[in-house]
Amino acid sequence: MEKIVASARENAGPHGRGLTTGEPAQPRHRTWADVHAEALRIAGGLGSDLRLGSVVAILAADPGLIAPAVQAVWLGGGSVTMLHQPTPRTNLAHWAEDTLRVLKMIDARLVLLGPPFEQLTGVLEENGIAYRNLAELVVSDTRPLAEPVPVGEDATALLQLTSGSTAEPKAVRITHGNLYANLVAMVRAAELDAARDVAVSWLPLFHDMGMVGCLTVPMAIGMAAVKVTPADFLARPLLWPELISKYRGTVTAAPNFAYAIVGRRMARADDGAFDLSSLRFTLNGAEPIDPAAAQAFTDAGARFGLDPTCMVCAFGMAEATLAVSFAPLRRGLEVDVVDADALEQHRRADPVSTGTGRARRFALLGRPLPGLEVDVVDDSGARLGERQVGRLRIRGEAVTPGYLTVDGPLATQNADGWLDTGDEGYLVDGQVVICGRRKDVIIMGGRNIYPVDIERAACQVEGVRPGNAAAVRQDAGSRRERFAVVLESTLAGDEAAEKTLRKEVAARVVDAVGVRPSAVVVLPPGSLPKTPSGKLRRAATAALVPS
Structure with missing residues (x-):
């Protein structure tokens, strides 16, 4: 049995920890044992629709439905693709067209639909794509799957749709081995303790940080998790610190923009509105980190007991499954201040004192996680020294083997196993610093x-x-x-x-x-x-x- 599935089964024990969803209107807690039982029931209900190597797409909003569905697909020997969800400003006709292109690209023969996306059933039927109602499968009385379908560690676990700057679809092929390797590395680097830690997240499950970091990791190690939707957060951003306070959250994650929004709103909140003293690991990643915004968040949170050293700046990408590097724990935001002219004209990150001439401030993103390497090379592929700016590359167990594209499979790695991240950056004391996307310079x-x-x-x-x-x-x-x-x-x-x-x-x-x-x-x-x-x-x- 592949390790990620075995871990989820082993940690779905009688401890009572599990997944809480439905906040703020209808909170519902289910243990990981409950989720596992639902997953077996879904897998059994899918019957012959779920076979070894099946590519199954999921389109649902409720994390409480998504969690057992993902585990069910893995138990049945298939791979999961989380389809992108429309936003209030999405053109639904274009969204349906793009969704069909994605389904064709990944060769998905089955879609699991959950509320509120039943409206897509007509489009799927017209295009000959099978679908099943996820809410009905969860409550069905069909016989559960008797035994998991074994697959190899090289088998695809997740086809992660990328969120690049073009509209052309592409999916990163993440294997079971990739997923487990990155999970083990993150648990070690973040010092996660399943018996003590509580994750609180609103991140979308069609994004790698939400799907891998905030759902798969807690489910696999049996750690308590509280999960709401991005729509819940956007409707009321202060719901995030409210839930951390209510559930004594210790671990959370978000892109920089969310810390900026919540930092400003917490600064105007009443004394005693939150209790953030339980937070110990607040990951900031998925987009360029603005040190000023990160500092404003920790400053605003200090009034509510937030320890400023809980901020952990990170570098990650779907091509590495999720995490590449975490800043050192219990040190908080650390910034490298460099000479702007040397950076722009000579591609060197020469350190300067704050307030000395034109300067750039970059968040230090930590050393590579266990099992991963990061280096910096010039355009000819020659390795560069410390504080020399060039092309960032990564290599290791968690680096995925390739993409699926509309034009067919595409490898991610060169002959030596290195993946070009597309980022410009440098290394300082072994820590990663990212200057920006190369194509945007x-x-x-x-x-x-x-x-x-x-x-x-x-x-x-x-x-x-x-x-x-x-x-x-x-x-x-x-x-x-x-x-x-x-x-x-x-x-x-x-x-x-x-x-x-x-x-x-x-x-x-x-x-x-x-x-x-x-x-x-x-x-x-x-x-x-x-x-x-x-x-x-x-x-x-x-x-x-x-x-």
Whole structure:
């Protein structure tokens, strides 16, 4: 039996720990033994629809339905693909079209549907794709699966849809061996204790940090978990610290933007509104980390008992199953301050004192997890020394073997097992530092300008929606390369206010990077193109800049 399934079965014991869902309206707790029993029942109910090697797609909102469904597919010898869920601003016709492309790409013959996505049944029927009602399977009285179907560690466990910057679908093929290797490494690096720790999460289960880190890990080691949906969080962000307080959460995770939002709201909350003294591991990853936002969160949380050393900045990617590196525990946010000119012109991260000339501040992301290596190379593949900026590569047990694409399978690793992450960065004292995505770097006058610097500067201007500014390249690769800033603001549509906002943003950007944007485009809230997991789609954003 593959190790991840064996671990989940072994840890579904009589201890009473399990999964709590349904907050805030209808909280429901089920032990991991209950979840395992439901998984066996679902697998039994699927019968011949679930066979060795089956690719099963899941589309449901309730984590309480998703958890046993995922385990059921693994018990039955299949692999899981979590389909992206539409957001309130999603065009449902386009979403259905994209979903069908994904199902064809991964060769999924079965979809498990849960509320509120039954509306897709007609589309599936028209295209000859089988589906089953997940809510009905959970309560069915069919005979449970008698014995798990054994598969090898090289068999696919998860086809993780990527959230890249283009609309072209791609799935990372994560094997059972990858999944277990990364799980063991994360448990060790985070010092997780199933009997003591409680995970609290709102992250989407179609994203690797939510699916692997906040569901699979607790389920496999028998650790208590409280799970709500992204919609719950977005409707009321302070639900997150409320649930940490209520359930004495010790472990949580989120992208930087969420810490920025909640930090601002906690700063305005009443004394005694939360008790965050139980938190010991607060992971910050999945997008560029703004040290100022991370610091603002821990500062705001201090009034509610938050230990600032609980902040753990991390580097991860689906191609490594999830986690590549964690910053050292119990040290909190650590920042490397480097000379901006040396970084941009000479690709060196020379340390400087804060307040000395133009400086860049990067969060230190820790050493690679056990079983993983990280190095930095130049464009010719030659390995670079400490504080030299180049292409980050990873290698190890958790690195996945390849992708599924619309054009067929695609390998992720070179002949020596190295995977090019697509990130620019450097190493310092063995810790990883990421400067930005290589494809997004703006090259002007021999300087490498990172979009995140421009975006953070723009978001400092009053009237710009926090986290909703994008710097996009124009005339990339040419001698006249330039960039524009596209942002969201409630001032959109007010001609005079827009004019003032554009001037202020341009001035702030010039102060930050020394170059003026070719254009500043102001859009109403909800206009910036984003992936289903909330990342900016830069190629689509660039199309919004008038030519």
